[in-house]
Amino acid sequence: MRIALKVDVDTLRGTQEGVPALVELLRRHDAGATFLFSLGPDHTGRALKRVFRPGFVAKVMRTSVGANYGLRTLMYGTLLPGPDIGRRAGDAMRAVDQAGFEAGVHTWDHVRWQDYVARRDAAWTRREMRLALDRFGEIFGRPARTHGAAGWQMNVHALAYEEELELDYCSDSRGHGPFLPAMGGRVFRCPQIPTTLPTLDELVGRGGVTEANVAARVLALSERPPEHGHVYTLHAELEGMRLLPAFEALLQGWRTRGFELTSVGAIRRGLDPAALPVHELRLDEFPGRPGRLALQGPLQSVSN
Secondary structure (H helix, E strand, O other): OEEEEHHHHHHOHHHHHHHHHHHHHHHHHHOOEEEEEOOOOOOHHHHHHHHHHOOOOHHHHHHHHHHOOOOHHEEEEEEEOOOOOHHHHHHHHEEEHOOOOEEEEEEEEEHHHHHHHOOHHHHHHHHHHHHHHHHHHHHOOOOOOOOOOHHHOOOOOHHHHHHHOOEEEEOEEEEEOOOEEEEEOEEOOOOOEEEEOOOHHOOOOOOOOOOOHHHHHHHHHOOOOOOOOEEEEEOOHHHHHHHHHHHHHHHHHHHHHOOOEEEEHHHHOOOHHHOOOOOEEEEEEEEEEEEEEEEEEEEEEOOO
């Protein structure tokens, strides 16, 4: 009975304020976690151009984006220049490592990756990933061993580069259990450990779920974990700030039910990659989140 906690860190404010709050809370509850960092410019304000995408305005209204991110962050990349997160908040990132948590790469420019990667070529994809990986090395003094794609947005070139880098594992997708991804007629050997539970911002405002009862909803969905345990993705800008009380209620509820709270890397250490099933990685719609995400698709038959 395990819950692996994956913390996506998207913004400068989330890194400077949400991350330290989460570190303190997780240590208080003796919980492990994997922190995935955005390492380049914070261009959060540019996400507002998604206003014409189906479902985007509804999600903004449901999840109080202004209250969660703050006006200044919502102007980065438009009315204000986008600050360099890695340059400004490297100390906060290193503090995560020093506290004993797993650290990895989320992205270089969160908005740019999320908006464009599905349509970009190998050169563009490698450049974005290389910028993030190089900055991670500068900050931590060692190579990153894991990657979790911003917004669960991926393409076949990113999978190929993850395999080339020989990363220990990646968590770029949504699904139900660890697998080897197949895309574009090729099977990739870097294990995917997908997020298996919905996020708080996907639940709040839908089906009677509020900030007051969302923890209870996630706890109910956690009751029957898959073989290798659940993976729950939280955000430094949400669970580390406005939704910190709801997240603490979640931690307490999981502990009461006997769950071990750990990192995604801990799940990887219990896997034999050669024995993992191969599943198609497909882009499709996901409840509560606009756009198409990288999803664990059908089981694939692989000949030797």
